Amino acid sequence: xxxxxxxxxxxxxxxAVTVLLLASLVALxxxxxxxxxxxxxxxxxxxxxxxxxxxxxxxxxHPGVFAYVWDDDVRRARMVTHLWFSVPSVFLMSAMLYTxxxxxxxxxxxxxxxxxxxxxxxxxxxxxxxx
Numbered sequence: 001x002x003x004x005x006x007x008x009x010x011x012x013x014x015x016a017v018t019v020l021l022l023a024s025l026v027a028l029x030x031x032x033x034x035x036x037x038x039x040x041x042x043x044x045x046x047x048x049x050x051x052x053x054x055x056x057x058x059x060x061x062h063p064g065v066f067a068y069v070w071d072d073d074v075r076r077a078r079m080v081t082h083l084w085f086s087v088p089s090v091f092l093m094s095a096m097l098y099t100x101x102x103x104x105x106x107x108x109x110x111x112x113x114x115x116x117x118x119x120x121x122x123x124x125x126x127x128x129x130x131x
Contacts, residue, residue, distance in 0.1 A: 001065070002065065002068075003065045003067075003068055003069060006054070006066075007130050007131065010050065010054065010126065011126060011127055013046070013050045014050075014123060014126045014127060016046070017043050017046050017047050018119075018123055020042055020043045020046070021039075021040075021119070023039050024036050024039035024043060027039060037100060037101070040096075040097060041097070043093075044094075044097050047090070047093065048090075051090060066079075075131070078129040079129075081125050081129060082125035082126055082129055084121075085118050085119075085125055086118075086122040086125075086126065088118050089115065089118040089119055089121075089122050092111055092114055092115040092118055095111050096108060096111040096112055096115050099111060
């Protein structure tokens, strides 16, 4: 397993959870709030599993797997750009899940807008920038 394989698996994961996110938005638009919440919990859970899995790979099992990224100026810049979107997304996603589960609609909606912008950045940079 090398860094390219890990990135490919992560790309598939990002597409899969994005489909869940879009399904959640469709449920919301149709007034199916309970389904919206359940899909968001699934989105959150799968995203956290992917992030934690990546951390285990990068920090514990294969620490040098992304050496090729950091040794190349263009790849490094692309990875840093991706991280500027993806790291805040994880924190925003957690806050958004909390406000949604607690029924704090106004905070949830504001966070959803900010999260949406960061998720689009995460998706675009993750799918099209990284290799």
